[in-house]
Amino acid sequence: MTSIVHITNLQRRMGKQSVLQNINSEVRQGDVIALLGKNGAGKTTLLETILGLALPTAGEVRVFGTLSHEITSTEKQRIGFVPQQDELLEQLTPREHLSLFAQFQAKWNNTLCERLCQSWEIPLNTRISKLSLGQRQKLSIILALCHQPDLLILDEPVASLDPIARRQFLTELISIALDQQTAIIFSSHIVTDMERVATKVWLLKDHQLCWQGELDMLKEHVVRLHISAESPLPTNLVIANSIRHVYQGKTAMFTVTGWHDALKHTLEQQLQADVRVEYLNLEDIFLELNA
Ligand SMILES: Nc1ncnc2c1ncn2[C@@H]1O[C@H](COP(=O)(O)OP(=O)(O)OP(=O)(O)O)[C@@H](O)[C@H]1O
Numbered sequence: 340m341t342s343i344v345h346i347t348n349l350q351r352r353m354g355k356q357s358v359l360q361n362i363n364s365e366v367r368q369g370d371v372i373a374l375l376g377k378n379g380a381g382k383t384t385l386l387e388t389i390l391g392l393a394l395p396t397a398g399e400v401r402v403f404g405t406l407s408h409e410i411t412s413t414e415k416q417r418i419g420f421v422p423q424q425d426e427l428l429e430q431l432t433p434r435e436h437l438s439l440f441a442q443f444q445a446k447w448n449n450t451l452c453e454r455l456c457q458s459w460e461i462p463l464n465t466r467i468s469k470l471s472l473g474q475r476q477k478l479s480i481i482l483a484l485c486h487q488p489d490l491l492i493l494d495e496p497v498a499s500l501d502p503i504a505r506r507q508f509l510t511e512l513i514s515i516a517l518d519q520q521t522a523i524i525f526s527s528h529i530v531t532d533m534e535r536v537a538t539k540v541w542l543l544k545d546h547q548l549c550w551q552g553e554l555d556m557l558k559e560h561v562v563r564l565h566i567s568a569e570s571p572l573p574t575n576l577v578i579a580n581s582i583r584h585v586y587q588g589k590t591a592m593f594t595v596t597g598w599h600d601a602l603k604h605t606l607e608q609q610l611q612a613d614v615r616v617e618y619l620n621l622e623d624i625f626l627e628l629n630a
Pocket residue numbers: 353354358376377378379380381382383384385
């Protein structure tokens with residue numbers, strides 16, 4: 340698979356504050372990356388740096404092999420971006436905006452545009468300044484999807500969408516990732532949505548990517564162990580890579596990282612106890628890793 344984005348030792352400071360440190364990663368064709376992090380973790384900063392809208396303090400980001408802040412207008416046409424705050428032209432109607440934007444795109448998909456405008460009930464002849472937040476967000480998504488980008492970056496694209504539009508949007512996203520092999524980086528606080536579409540996860544914490552890799556691997560890597568013994572467990576019990584634990588006499592619950600199934604038997608022998616492994620959904624993993 341072709342590399343679309345390459346990030347090397349990226350650092351970004353804002354005044355005295357370090358926002359991103361030692362970020363090394365790669366985005367390949369067909370990757371759908373869920374970018375997760377608490378408020379202020381640096382998600383928008385990372386996405387803007389990838390887009391070349393902000394300069395790295397150190398390190399570099401390459402998009403299609405070019406430094407992101409030096410990408411050409413032809414390369415820009417290969418990128419779709421839905422910003423957290425839309426940049427629509429207030430005085431135009433959606434019809435005018437779509438037609439103006441389409442003129443500058445080499446691969447505009449009019450069929451998809453018409454289908455989405457219809458199913459999302461975009462009021463095509465109303466001034467954009469009079470649209471609701473959700474209608475504006477839908478229009479921004481249509482603009483980003485319909486020029487069939489090779490790289491699609493979405494910063495909180497669904498916050499104002501109703502559940503029906505959100506589900507349709509996720510379906511579209513999966514289909515373009517599969518059919519067109521578009522690389523997608525998607526930031527959202529609706530973690531259940533991310534879990535439906537993501538193949539990979541980037542988790543930002545303490546200015547760094549504390550996890551990056553396949554979603555399935557993350558789910559095998561972070562688990563909750565429910566331990567129950569015949570007699571009270573030692574209160575100073577230590578389990579490697581534990582990030583949180585709760586004791587209740589003969590039972591205990593540990594959340595651990597770096598888990599692999601072979602450890603279960605060893606632990607049961609060592610503690611003379613039953614160990615049940617609970618695999619977590621992405622939202623629970625996010626909460627545990629940020630606890
Ligand atoms: N223009 C700016 N000047 C100074 N600091 C800034 C600026 N923009 C963002 N920051 C700081 O950089 C950090 C990261 O902000 P960023 O917007 O990237 O976070 P985020 O993860 O996208 O947050 P959210 O989930 O709330 O959208 C925050 O601590 C923020 O205060």
